[in-house]
Amino acid sequence: MNRSRAAIEPAAQLPVARIAVAVPLPHLDRLFDYLVPVKLDEQVVVGSRVRVRFSGRLVDGFVVERVATSEHPGRLAFLARSVSPEPVLRPEIYHLARVIADRCAGTLADVLRLAIPPRHAEAERQVWSPRHAEVEKESSSAAFSGQPPQTVPESESEPAGWSRYTAGTAFLAALADGRAPRAVWSALPGEQWPERIAEAAACTLRGGRGVLIVVPDYREIARLDAALSHVLGGGQHVTLSASLGPARRYRRFLAAQRGAVRCVLGTRAAAFAPVDQLGLVVLWDDGDDLHVEPRAPYCHTREVLLSRVADNVAVLIGGFAQTSESQLLLQSGWARSLRAEPAAIRRRAPQITALGEDFQHADDAAASSARLPSVAWRAARDALARDMPVLVQVPRRGYIPSLCCQSCRQAARCAQCAGMLALRGGSQTPQCRLCGRPASAWRCGSCAGTRLRATVIGARRTAEELGRAFPGVPVRMSGKDAIVDCVPDEAALVISTPGAEPLAEGAGYGAALLLDGWALLTRPELRAAEETLRRWMNAAALVRPLSEGGRVVVLADGGLLVTQALLRWAAPWFAERELAERAELGFPPAVRMAKLTGPPDALQQFAAGLELPAEAQLLGPVPLSTGATGDSAAAVMEQLLIRVPRAQTRALTQTLHAARALASARKDPDPVRVQLDPYEIG
Structure with missing residues (x-):
């Protein structure tokens, strides 16, 4: 064993790789350092997939960073192998995943599972070409090559649809000028909203920036896909959703990752899609519960997209209705309202x-x-x-x-x-x-x-x-x-x-x-x-x-x-x-609220380990349901709500994550489910 290890030489430059291992245990939610064998030096790039030995078994991981030295005091193990040199995890997506995990008291591994689709080797070897549209019988959204995206053609006339909204024309002009307006859009009755979104995307793309659009389900994707193809032309965008299947989904993901297209449309998982020079994020119908991830860390698409917004990224949150969360963005002055005058509403x-x-x-x-x-x-x-x-x-x-x-x-x-x-x-x-x-x-x-x-x-x-x-x-x-x-x-x-x-x-x-x-x-x-x-x-x-x-x-x-x-x-x-x-009653989004769900004993033990801020209020616990076997304690699930001011969000999520890590290290048989600002509070 020692002779075998001695025969492996580490890479001469930046020999240490910091790995995000695919282990969703809260007490192991950190990066781990491994040595890069010299023979894998060129393949182990930042963002690539690797296999490492972890707790006696081989697990998947992503390379987050290559560094010269490690702070780990002990001896480092070598990477087992490189799965692929494709850099599928961009640094900005890694940082986004870390932010979402921290805000939702979740783990990085859970978020990366949502953000990066499973690898498909054949799709990775392919270069996109128009024949994929014919083979898959898809719309022109798939018809592009591996070359850089073409310029979006200039519109022959100004989009008239946006002129029906106060500041609508100014919003498009700001996108075209490379600025970053932020708006909450209340759509008119009967509005052809896919065309309006496609027009906003076109203005952004003509300025050389990328666009990310997220809608609730496949029916909205189909309508918006057709509108984007009509306004942008073929080969300018891709659609991403779980229903595509592994090969098609991964090919499209790689098209965005490699910069072949700068416009991505999809359902909630697409909120993590890599988009070059992101300039506009669009969220349609943010009140739909399909935007809520049903698996840990139970994040909302709105939270993910807003976490991607930098100073130079525009935001458009639209729908026929409007959520309280969107209203909070308006009330705080962070976004402006795009709405029609009453006379225009009456006409439509x-x-x-x-x-x-x-x-x-x-x-x-x-x-x-x-x-x-x-x-x-x-x-x-x-x-x-x-x-x-x-x-x-x-x-x-x-x-x-x-x-x-x-x-x-x-x-x-x-x-x-x-x-x-x-x-x-x-x-x-x-x-x-x-x-x-x-x-x-x-x-x-x-x-x-x-x-x-x-x-x-x-x-x-x-x-x-x-x-x-x-x-x-x-x-x-x-x-x-x-x-x-x-x-x-x-x-x-x-x-x-x-x-x-x-x-x-x-x-x-x-x-x-x-x-x-x-x-x-x-x-x-x-x-x-x-x-x-x-x-x-x-x-x-x-x-x-x-x-x-x-x-x-x-x-x-x-x-x-x-x-x-x-x-x-x-x-x-x-x-x-x-x-x-x-706000008067003390419910989200005016405050931050955590919902803890689990068996009574497990919930009590979990809550006892929390170091909550002084302003925190506990509501419950209360029984939720009883199993079919009767009223035994084992069949009952309880719920505990924890409410804190928005300024105490970080303190709340940190103590929740610490409690989850402690329960994970103890190998508690009944883990407590933790949700931040849950969609359903009954």
């Missing part, structure tokens, strides 16, 4: 009507059985008569099992066994979920009422009921089981769950019915009102303007602030009030 918006619980059911018997208000029924009927599609947004998919009394909302139970009643299949007679007995003669035990209603009507049942209300009209469904991307410009009922609404060809939907608004608003979540408005506005934005007969009917109390925001198309107004309310 459909007619929006709100109906509370005291609405009048339609006179039509079939429509009444579908629980449609007369106003909603007429709006749908008129749009269908003009051969236009009608969008129906339903909060839940499928059949919702629980029923309640329509008069007093008391839960409907079986008279025999007290089990909950449900509607099964297309049956109109409720049945007990426990004993299966039909309850055709049900009577409420509280108010003696005889009429039932579902707690929430699911998408499938809504489709059945509306099909009976509008016989002969095609009914299409879009939801989790099968999402429809687009529907033709013809009479049809389109039943969709929030977020799965298809685009309507032509000018858009003739009408939209937003059902069961109270079910969205009464969810026990901090973001219930904000998320409800986002879902409503995203659906209403697909409807034609009032001048073309477009109508939206929302089943919610018109006196609520969130409903008023929809009626007035005033997302910034609502976000301002939402942020003020959260």
Whole structure:
């Protein structure tokens, strides 16, 4: 062993490599020094992948730095081998990953797993060429060579779309001049937002700077991909998402890494993409929960992108709705608002009507059985008569099992066994979920009422009921089981769950019915009102303007602030009030909050080791759920919230990371889950 080691000579220049090993244990969250064998000197470059022996086994790692000496007092081991000389981890991406890990009380290994896609050797050996577009049957986004990117052609005319927004033209001019404006953009109803983003990207690219665009999912990628190809021309951008598969994703990642393109479009993992001379980051619909990483360290795309912003990087956060986090950026003066004047909003918006619980059911018997208000029924009927599609947004998919009394909302139970009643299949007679007995003669035990209603009507049942209300009209469904991307410009009922609404060809939907608004608003979540408005506005934005007969009917109390925001198309107004309310109550983003989740004993031990700032407040712990085995302590998970002022963020994350490291070193069997500013706080 000693003779073998003596036979290996370290590199003459900078013989020590500092390695980020792919070991996500918090107590090992640091760089480790290894000697570089002379035979691997040229291959082991900063950012390349290597294999090292760590705790008796070979693990992957990235070279973060080459230095002359090490501060480690003991003897250094040699690198086992070089996996690839490709420098996939740029220094700026390493520093970004370290910042995100520290801010989220996570580990560098967890962040690098998100930032760098797995290696694909064949893709690494290839040089991009137009044939990849033909082989993969993709858009022109893949049609580029390994040569430096071409210049984006000059536009023959000024983009008119941005002129509808206050300071919109000035925003594009600043991008073209190489400046770094920062804006929160409230899009107009019916806005062709992919074209607007493509125009902003073109202005930035013409100035010689790069662009990074992140959207929630593949449907937005498809729309923006087409817009970028149209505005920029072929070979100017790539798309990145996990759905591409290992080879295609890695080829596109390398195209950006090697500087073949300077515009990258993708979902949340693309927020870490290497982009040469980054000049603009764009985030669309930052309130969508798809922007939240479901794995450790549970970071939000907005946090990642804003961490990349330097003095010379512009920011555009856009959407039809607006989050409290975006409002905080405006309130602090860090960003400016891009919004249209009220007159422009009125010209583009459909007619929006709100109906509370005291609405009048339609006179039509079939429509009444579908629980449609007369106003909603007429709006749908008129749009269908003009051969236009009608969008129906339903909060839940499928059949919702629980029923309640329509008069007093008391839960409907079986008279025999007290089990909950449900509607099964297309049956109109409720049945007990426990004993299966039909309850055709049900009577409420509280108010003696005889009429039932579902707690929430699911998408499938809504489709059945509306099909009976509008016989002969095609009914299409879009939801989790099968999402429809687009529907033709013809009479049809389109039943969709929030977020799965298809685009309507032509000018858009003739009408939209937003059902069961109270079910969205009464969810026990901090973001219930904000998320409800986002879902409503995203659906209403697909409807034609009032001048073309477009109508939206929302089943919610018109006196609520969130409903008023929809009626007035005033997302910034609502976000301002939402942020003020959260500041008063002490909730994010006005403060920083950590959510700790775990078994009671593990959570108690974890919390006992925290050295919290004096200003910290503890909320809980409270039980979250019980396992199917019963009420045993082992089956219960508890939640503890820790709230601190924003100025104490670093102190909070440091003590959380230290506690995680201690638990990891002890090899605790039940690790505690740590989330900073979690998306869901119930």
